[in-house]
Amino acid sequence: MPLVIYVEADGARHEVDVPLGENVMRGAVNNGVEGIVGECGGGLACATCHCYVDAAWADKVGGPSSDDERDMLESAAAEVRPTSRLSCQIAITPELDGLVVELPERQY
Amino acid sequence: MATAPIVIPENDPKNPVPFPLPRLAGMDNVPPHVPKELIRSTGLPFSPEFNENPYEFFPRMHETLPPIYYDVGPMQNAWQLIKHEDAFFALRHGEYFSSASSTPFPRDPKDYFYFLPIEIDPPAHRKYRAIVDPLVNPQAVLKWEERIRTLSNQLIDAVIEKGECEFTEDFARPLPVCVFLDLMGLPQDMRDQFVTWVVQLLKNMDPAKMIGVMKEIGDYLNTAIAEKRRNPDEGMISRIVHAAPNGEPLSEKEIFGFVFFVFIAGIDTVYATLNNIWYWLARNPERRHEMIGDPGNINAQVEELLRVFSVTFSGRILKQDLELRGVKMKAGDRITSVLPACNYDPEVFPNPREVDFHRPRKPILAFAGGVHSCMGAHLARLEIKIGLQEWLRRIPDFQVKPGVDVKYVPSAVVGPEPLPLVW
Numbered sequence: 001m002p003l004v005i006y007v008e009a010d011g012a013r014h015e016v017d018v019p020l021g022e023n024v025m026r027g028a029v030n031n032g033v034e035g036i037v038g039e040c041g042g043g044l045a046c047a048t049c050h051c052y053v054d055a056a057w058a059d060k061v062g063g064p065s066s067d068d069e070r071d072m073l074e075s076a077a078a079e080v081r082p083t084s085r086l087s088c089q090i091a092i093t094p095e096l097d098g099l100v101v102e103l104p105e106r107q108y
Numbered sequence: 109m110a111t112a113p114i115v116i117p118e119n120d121p122k123n124p125v126p127f128p129l130p131r132l133a134g135m136d137n138v139p140p141h142v143p144k145e146l147i148r149s150t151g152l153p154f155s156p157e158f159n160e161n162p163y164e165f166f167p168r169m170h171e172t173l174p175p176i177y178y179d180v181g182p183m184q185n186a187w188q189l190i191k192h193e194d195a196f197f198a199l200r201h202g203e204y205f206s207s208a209s210s211t212p213f214p215r216d217p218k219d220y221f222y223f224l225p226i227e228i229d230p231p232a233h234r235k236y237r238a239i240v241d242p243l244v245n246p247q248a249v250l251k252w253e254e255r256i257r258t259l260s261n262q263l264i265d266a267v268i269e270k271g272e273c274e275f276t277e278d279f280a281r282p283l284p285v286c287v288f289l290d291l292m293g294l295p296q297d298m299r300d301q302f303v304t305w306v307v308q309l310l311k312n313m314d315p316a317k318m319i320g321v322m323k324e325i326g327d328y329l330n331t332a333i334a335e336k337r338r339n340p341d342e343g344m345i346s347r348i349v350h351a352a353p354n355g356e357p358l359s360e361k362e363i364f365g366f367v368f369f370v371f372i373a374g375i376d377t378v379y380a381t382l383n384n385i386w387y388w389l390a391r392n393p394e395r396r397h398e399m400i401g402d403p404g405n406i407n408a409q410v411e412e413l414l415r416v417f418s419v420t421f422s423g424r425i426l427k428q429d430l431e432l433r434g435v436k437m438k439a440g441d442r443i444t445s446v447l448p449a450c451n452y453d454p455e456v457f458p459n460p461r462e463v464d465f466h467r468p469r470k471p472i473l474a475f476a477g478g479v480h481s482c483m484g485a486h487l488a489r490l491e492i493k494i495g496l497q498e499w500l501r502r503i504p505d506f507q508v509k510p511g512v513d514v515k516y517v518p519s520a521v522v523g524p525e526p527l528p529l530v531w
Contacts, residue, residue, distance in 0.1 A: 026245075039200075039477060039478055039479060039481045040475070040477075040481055041244070041245050041246065041481070041483070041485065041486060042246050042247075043246045043485065043486050043489070045411075045471060046471050046477065046481065047471060067469075068407070068469045071470070072470070074468070075470050108200050
């Protein structure tokens with residue numbers, strides 16, 4: 001299972017093995033990582049699973065996967081940066097083993 | 109004047125008890141801390157004035173009412189929130205806003221149960237959501253796509269040659285009932301019985317009669333629960349019956365309240381939404397053709413139609429005193445987020461009355477928000493999307509049957525019926 005490292009805004013690190021086919025949002029929600037809320041369940045409807053992809057991973061993960069994600073990011077509560085993504089839209093693949101995402105101070 | 113603090117008990121799912129505070133109703137029961145100038149009687153959602161044209165009433169609320177006011181009505185008095193921001197605040201702050209007692213269905217006080225997970229506050233509600241989320245998340249519901257398409261076409265097959273139908277009975281109600289039966293792992297031959305129960309329970313304003321219907325539905329669900337205990341399958345009832353969060357199986361009352369709630373939540377809301385949308389489509393041929401001509405934009409079309417035709421309200425009860433926009437509310441006060449009005453908030457959705465299929469995507473409140481955000485939202489979106497695709501493909505031109513005056517019936521879920529259509 002690929003490892004995902006979630007770094008909370010206060011610096012706390014969570015290392016979580018997330019099954020293939022899952023996404024970065026569910027990896028957090030199912031493992032008690034509180035910096036991601038994901039209240040709509042992953043349907044691009046709430047902007048509460050905002051994360052910053054670590055600079056070293058940004059190219060591999062890529063930018064927003066749709067116009068809907070781009071639009072929805074504008075509703076995020078915390079500052080949107082060039083590596084901002086909605087984590088429900090980042091599918092877990094073998095290539096993302098070791099992925100580091102930083103979490104914003106707030107999701108709403 | 110200081111008042112004794114009101115303690116709102118946390119609902120303990122293992123020991124369900126009736127909520128201790130009564131529902132206040134009527135002008136004689138307005139608490140003294142409510143300023144006179146904030147008292148209104150909007151008539152929402154049962155009055156003739158509201159039901160004359162609900163989807164003009166909702167946007168107009170932003171022009172005629174303060175953002176927060178105290179609504180006095182014959183069934184319940186409550187603060188009402190109509191700003192998008194305020195509703196999200198209420199839905200996202202369980203520390204102030206409890207959803208205990210948020211479901212108005214009567215239950216036997218001697219054999220009480222909670223509707224789960226809606227009546228349990230965070231963080232305890234999470235364990236229930238985790239049981240069913242894998243069946244209803246956006247990826248999981250995709251497996252229903254072909255099934256919903258087949259069901260939609262069967263319903264259309266039954267009426268297309270006739271050139272007319274009563275949309276509620278022939279499409280809007282059976283579609284979500286069939287999907288519900290499949291999802292739960294119940295046999296399709298229960299369809300007509302479930303349709304009858306939905307109508308008896310949800311279109312009934314008499315609590316005494318409601319109790320009888322709830323008993324009948326409950327007896328059937330208990331039989332189904334027992335059957336799934338013996339013969340596990342992939343359906344939702346079986347999943348709930350056999351769930352053991354942290355190694356601890358759910359109690360009988362938790363299972364019952366959970367299964368019952370899915371029934372209440374997933375049928376009435378979908379068919380009211382379908383009726384609203386088809387009523388609008390029947391009267392707006394140019395918009396219908398716009399949709400048919402832009403099939404790649406169907407997801408945005410569904411989202412925008414959900415924005416303008418939201419059907420429900422979200423009730424909470426204040427756990428501690430709170431001041432919002434200068435309005436001082438007290439522990440024990442009831443709060444209603446008027447979700448359909450919030451979706452017409454001009455600060456968030458400029459020119460809110462316009463149905464614009466190219467709006468930038470923003471969070472809408474059709475499925476509420478916060479931790480209790482509708483768990484069936486993605487399934488509902490899929491049902492609406494496929495229903496639209498198949499109907500518009502096969503019956504692109506239709507109208508309300510001439511001479512019929514379509515009416516909104518008083519209900520806690522807003523939708524017109526009956527809806528006779530011809531083509």
